[in-house]
Every structure is written in C-alpha cells, then in structure tokens.
Amino acid sequence: MIYDYIVIGGGASGLMFASQLKNNKSLLLEGSPSFGTKLLISGGGHCNITHGGSIKDFVDCYGEAGRRIRTCLYKHSNLELIKLLEDNGIATYANEENKIFPVSMRARDILDLLISRAKANGWSLHANAKVKAITEQGETILVHTEDETYEARRVVIATGGITYPKTGSDGSMFEILKSLGIEVTELHSVLAPLTPEGYPYGELAGIAFPDAVVTTGTTKKDRHTFRDALLFTHKDLSGPAILNISRYTPEGTEFSINYIPDVEDPFKELVAAVASSHANYANIVADTFGVPKRFAEIIVSRAQGTRKATASRDGISLKCIVELLTNDRFIVKERGDNGMVTMGGVSLKEISTSTMELKNHPGIYVIGEALDVDGITGGYNLQFAYSSAMAASS
Ligand SMILES: Cc1cc2nc3c(=O)[nH]c(=O)nc-3n(C[C@H](O)[C@H](O)[C@H](O)COP(=O)(O)OP(=O)(O)OC[C@H]3O[C@@H](n4cnc5c(N)ncnc54)[C@H](O)[C@@H]3O)c2cc1C
Structure with missing residues (x-):
C-alpha cells in the first residue's frame, strides 16, 4: 500500500x-x-x-x-x-x-x-x-x-x-x-536556566522577583532585553526573564539584571533613606525597594567586597549597592542543557x-x-x- x-x-x-x-x-x-x-x-x-x-x-x-x-x-x-x-x-x-x-x-x-x-x-x-x-x-x-x-x-x-x-x-x-x-x-538547548560565574545567590533558592529586567548585548543589533519574573535556584538563575534571554547568552556572554526596574532614581531614594534611618543597610535596602531581606544582605555584603573610592560613612558605597540592584552583571558559565x-x-x-x-x-x-x-x-x-x-x- x-x-x-x-x-x-x-x-x-x-x-x-x-x-x-x-x-x-x-x-x-x-x-x-x-x-x-x-x-x-x-x-x-x-x-x-x-x-x-x-x-x-x-x-x-x-x-x-x-x-x-x-x-x-x-x-x-x-x-x-x-x-x-x-x-x-x-x-x-x-x-x-x-x-x-x-x-x-x-x-x-x-x-x-x-x-x-x-x-x-x-x-x-x-x-x-x-x-x-x-x-x-x-x-x-x-x-x-x-x-x-x-x-x-x-x-x-x-x-x-x-x-x-x-x-x-x-x-x-x-x-x-x-x-x-x-x-x-x-x-x-534554549529557554534554559543560566549558571553565572561566581553565582552568589545559591542560598536564596526559591526567592523570585516578579518583575525583573534582564539585558544582554551592547549594540542596537545585539542588544536583547526581557522583562519578566526571575527565580534564584540553588545552582542557577531561572524564571521566564532568564529562560527567554538564554537563546542570546551562550557560555561566556555577559548579561545584567535590574531587580527594581520601576524605581526611577534608586540612588536618590537610597541616600534619602540612609539619611533618615539608623537601621543597618540591609534593612534599609529591603524596606526602601521592597526586596527580600536575605537578598538585601547579600547585596550589601557584595557591595562591601567591591568597595570603591566613593565609599560612604560605613565604608559601603551606596552607588555600589544601587549598581548591584539595577545592573547586576554576570558572565554565563553554563547554559543548561535542560532547556x-x-x-x-x-x-x-x-x-x-x-x-x-x-x-x-x-x-x-x-x-x-x-x-x-x-x-x-x-x-x-x-x-x-x-x-x-x-x-x-x-
Ligand atoms: C517542560 C516543557 C514545557 C513546555 N511548555 C510549553 C508551553 O506551555 N507552551 C508552549 O508553547 N510550548 C511549551 N513547550 C515547548 C513545546 O512543548 C514544544 O515546542 C512542542 O511540543 C514541539 O512540538 P513538536 O511536535 O514539534 O515536537 P515534540 O512535541 O517534541 O514531538 C516530536 C515527536 O517526534 C517523535 N520522534 C522523534 N524522532 C523520531 C523518529 N526518528 N521516529 C519517530 N518518531 C520520532 C518524538 O518521540 C516526539 O513524540 C514546553 C517544552 C518543555 C520541554
């Protein structure tokens, strides 16, 4: 037949x-x-x-x-x-x-x-x-x-x-x-999680940001941005924003995350909050930007580790904190084969x-x-x- x-x-x-x-x-x-x-x-x-x-x-x-x-x-x-x-x-x-x-x-x-x-x-x-x-x-x-x-x-x-x-x-x-x-x-394999080099958020597995912006590329032609939910797992970054950008981020590519895209002038807000509070920086960051406390703690300690000339009264640069919240840069170590x-x-x-x-x-x-x-x-x-x-x- x-x-x-x-x-x-x-x-x-x-x-x-x-x-x-x-x-x-x-x-x-x-x-x-x-x-x-x-x-x-x-x-x-x-x-x-x-x-x-x-x-x-x-x-x-x-x-x-x-x-x-x-x-x-x-x-x-x-x-x-x-x-x-x-x-x-x-x-x-x-x-x-x-x-x-x-x-x-x-x-x-x-x-x-x-x-x-x-x-x-x-x-x-x-x-x-x-x-x-x-x-x-x-x-x-x-x-x-x-x-x-x-x-x-x-x-x-x-x-x-x-x-x-x-x-x-x-x-x-x-x-x-x-x-x-x-x-x-x-x-x-794409629509895959990304493991960045020096991934700092493994202990925050399960924490999600409903509205993050993930960006890769520098020129108009190779620049790609996705705004969606983002998830920390114990070994990688996941969630739709990461999955969607993964087709553009093979191993070795740089990408950045803005966890607070709706905040218009985060530096101004942080400076004002620090001036009016005696709380520790992690608490101030968590309260000011509505991010999880444990995440804020890691951000502050990373800011401490990357201290710059603009260090504030506690030796922690507010600029550096804001940079990590709005432009957290990573290099892709591994794009998951489970896309x-x-x-x-x-x-x-x-x-x-x-x-x-x-x-x-x-x-x-x-x-x-x-x-x-x-x-x-x-x-x-x-x-x-x-x-x-x-x-x-x-
Ligand atoms: C976990 C997961 C969740 C997803 N969720 C969504 C979603 O919610 N929405 C969405 O739009 N997409 C989703 N997708 C993607 C979507 O499922 C696929 O794009 C879609 O199934 C592709 O359909 P397809 O028929 O082309 O291939 P498949 O669905 O992969 O089917 C191919 C079939 O061909 C058979 N086959 C392969 N080789 C041979 C061969 N040599 N001889 C005979 N048979 C063969 C396979 O056994 C298989 O059954 C998801 C994918 C995954 C993995």
Missing part, C-alpha cells in the same frame, strides 16, 4: 497535522511508546497552548525567524487555534499575562482531543515505530523503521528538537535529514514557508520544532507547532 501521508512524530505538531486532515490512507509513526509526551508536560502539565492578543505581536517572539514565518502565523493564528479548541469542547482562558490555557488546566485534554480527531479523520497511529531512514524512489518516499518499510506520496517530519530527549525528541531525525543533503543549523526548546533545526532556507515543503525534496514537509524556529515562553512554541502543521495540511 502507498500511503497518501506519513507523519513521522506523534508530538504536538504531528498530531495537530493529523487532527486537521481527513484521509484514510494516512499513517502516523511515533518512535516512543506513547504520543504527545512533551505536550503532556507543557506548561507544567497545564499546557500554555498559545498567547492572547494580536497575532502581529507574535512575530517578534521567535528571534530572527519571526519575519520569515509571519505569513504562516497570520494565516493560522492564535484566534484560529483557540476557536478550534472551543468548537471541540475545550474552553480556554487567558491568565493575567494573557497566556492561554485550557480551563481544565489539563494538557491531557488537548492531547486526547488531537488523538481522537486524528483517528476520526481516518489516520492509523503507530507507537514504538522509530524511523531510522528515509529514502526517495522517484515520486515515492520510503520510510524505514527497524521492522518495516512504508511507502508514501507525502511525508511530514514532525520529530521535534533535541531537548528533553526522554520524551522521545532525541534529535535522531536531524542526522537522517542531513544524510539527504538537507541543511540543519546548529542545535542548542524547553531547541534553537536550530532544519534551515528555513530549505522550505517554502507557506507550505512547509522542502524545496529540493518535493513531497517532504517539515513542521514544528524540527524547524529552525524557537519562540519565547508564553505559548509561542505550541502556536508555531499548530500554524506550521496547518500550513502543511492546507
């Missing part, structure tokens, strides 16, 4: 594709024992499926790739995805940051919907069917697993990236694609971004995270899984 479609990869994008296309000569091959494992852990199991607001604002959320996938996003937007879910009985809600979740807060509900729609569309879904090779024979494409060779007119690569390999997305497909002469850009998405993948130069078909391999399509597209936190990656799947299936 020659299948009309074979989808390789039963994650978010592969299942979205199968759930949209009616065809009873279609097969989906998933390498791991179960479908949608990464989808199930998305959003901490709650699945932040997309973001609210205008689709135009999405374009800036995928680094350099944003402009190139604009048409695909506009054509198959967040509103279309939300409507699809709502029309199929999955009510959604937007949290205070406009991130969209199912009201049930269960990623499982979304996975169940995709699987049941794919089956209703006539698809055969095979788990434990890891694809080892793809070959082309005229207009027919052969897909080889350990035990079988399947033939298809069209093949959709939906095998994801390299992060969280235990979910099945182990990057093995990239070698297969390279062997076909397809360009795969350098692969990195949530992969930067890099099949080069966008290889595909038509309106159909996701490979230009030099007609009949083979690439969708989702297998492409060189990665979004920031907030539902942008699952939105692209959907938009690209829709573009390929229409």
Whole structure:
C-alpha cells in the first residue's frame, strides 16, 4: 500500500497535522511508546497552548525567524487555534499575562482531543515505530523503521528538537535529514536556566522577583532585553526573564539584571533613606525597594567586597549597592542543557514557508520544532507547532 501521508512524530505538531486532515490512507509513526509526551508536560502539565492578543505581536517572539514565518502565523493564528479548541469542547482562558490555557488546566485534554480527531479523520497511529531512514524512489518516499518499510506520496517530519530527549525528541531525525543533503543549523538547548560565574545567590533558592529586567548585548543589533519574573535556584538563575534571554547568552556572554526596574532614581531614594534611618543597610535596602531581606544582605555584603573610592560613612558605597540592584552583571558559565526548546533545526532556507515543503525534496514537509524556529515562553512554541502543521495540511 502507498500511503497518501506519513507523519513521522506523534508530538504536538504531528498530531495537530493529523487532527486537521481527513484521509484514510494516512499513517502516523511515533518512535516512543506513547504520543504527545512533551505536550503532556507543557506548561507544567497545564499546557500554555498559545498567547492572547494580536497575532502581529507574535512575530517578534521567535528571534530572527519571526519575519520569515509571519505569513504562516497570520494565516493560522492564535484566534484560529483557540476557536478550534472551543468548537471541540475545550474552553480556554487567558491568565493575567494573557497566556492561554485550557480551563481544565489539563494538557491531557488537548492531547486526547488531537488523538481522537486524528483517528476520526481516518489516520492509523503507530507507537514504538522509530524511523531510522528515509529514502526517495522517484515520486515515492520510503520510510524505514527497524521492522518495516512504508511507502508514501507525502511525508511530514514532525520529530521535534533535541531537548528533553526522554520524551522521545532525541534529535535522531536531524542526522537522517542531513544524510539527504538537507541543511540543519546548529542545535542548542534554549529557554534554559543560566549558571553565572561566581553565582552568589545559591542560598536564596526559591526567592523570585516578579518583575525583573534582564539585558544582554551592547549594540542596537545585539542588544536583547526581557522583562519578566526571575527565580534564584540553588545552582542557577531561572524564571521566564532568564529562560527567554538564554537563546542570546551562550557560555561566556555577559548579561545584567535590574531587580527594581520601576524605581526611577534608586540612588536618590537610597541616600534619602540612609539619611533618615539608623537601621543597618540591609534593612534599609529591603524596606526602601521592597526586596527580600536575605537578598538585601547579600547585596550589601557584595557591595562591601567591591568597595570603591566613593565609599560612604560605613565604608559601603551606596552607588555600589544601587549598581548591584539595577545592573547586576554576570558572565554565563553554563547554559543548561535542560532547556524547553531547541534553537536550530532544519534551515528555513530549505522550505517554502507557506507550505512547509522542502524545496529540493518535493513531497517532504517539515513542521514544528524540527524547524529552525524557537519562540519565547508564553505559548509561542505550541502556536508555531499548530500554524506550521496547518500550513502543511492546507
Ligand atoms: C517542560 C516543557 C514545557 C513546555 N511548555 C510549553 C508551553 O506551555 N507552551 C508552549 O508553547 N510550548 C511549551 N513547550 C515547548 C513545546 O512543548 C514544544 O515546542 C512542542 O511540543 C514541539 O512540538 P513538536 O511536535 O514539534 O515536537 P515534540 O512535541 O517534541 O514531538 C516530536 C515527536 O517526534 C517523535 N520522534 C522523534 N524522532 C523520531 C523518529 N526518528 N521516529 C519517530 N518518531 C520520532 C518524538 O518521540 C516526539 O513524540 C514546553 C517544552 C518543555 C520541554
């Protein structure tokens, strides 16, 4: 039998594709024992499926790739995805940051919907069917697993990236694609925590700043800034502000943190507070800027350690304290390999971004995270899984 479609990869994008296309000569091959494992852990199991607001604002959320996938996003937007879910009985809600979740807060509900729609569309879904090779024979494409060779007119690569390999997305497909002469850009784990050199906040694990500004780069071109929550863990910095900047901060890069971005003139405020109080500096810093006391203690002792000529009456430079609060500079020692998405993948130069078909391999399509597209936190990656799947299936 020659299948009309074979989808390789039963994650978010592969299942979205199968759930949209009616065809009873279609097969989906998933390498791991179960479908949608990464989808199930998305959003901490709650699945932040997309973001609210205008689709135009999405374009800036995928680094350099944003402009190139604009048409695909506009054509198959967040509103279309939300409507699809709502029309199929999955009510959604937007949290205070406009991130969209199912009201049930269960990623499982979304996975169940995709699987049941794919089956209703006539698809055969095979788990434990890891694809080892793809070959082309005229207009027919052969897909080889350990035990079988399947033939298809069209093949959709939906095998994801390299992060969280235990979910099945182990990057093995990239070698297969390279062997076909397809360009795969350098692969990195991003949306990852950052371990700075001389990390001073390990003992503050669990302390979070709801609104911090993280910046890297010095020129207009390489400067990137994210304003969001930031979290100290025992060994690294995490939270959305850090995860989002991580694609721009490989090992050795410098970045800085402003923990109090809303304070207009922190130096003036600190000088005034010190003049009117006999409390120790840590207490003054904590009270004046509303930061945790233990954090203020570390800031003050670091300021003491980096004493400058402008030292105040206690030998501690207020300027130095303010500098650490507003421009705490670090060098990245390690960018975690446990990032949530992969930067890099099949080069966008290889595909038509309106159909996701490979230009030099007609009949083979690439969708989702297998492409060189990665979004920031907030539902942008699952939105692209959907938009690209829709573009390929229409
Ligand atoms: C912890 C975590 C939380 C996340 N939370 C969110 C979130 O809330 N919102 C959001 O937008 N994004 C989130 N993401 C990112 C999002 O889950 C992914 O971008 C998305 O799942 C990518 O979909 P995909 O179908 O392209 O790849 P995947 O979901 O990775 O699916 C790829 C599938 O292909 C299979 N496969 C791989 N190689 C082969 C092969 N050779 N043969 C057969 N099958 C193969 C894999 O087993 C896997 O099932 C999160 C990611 C992680 C790790």
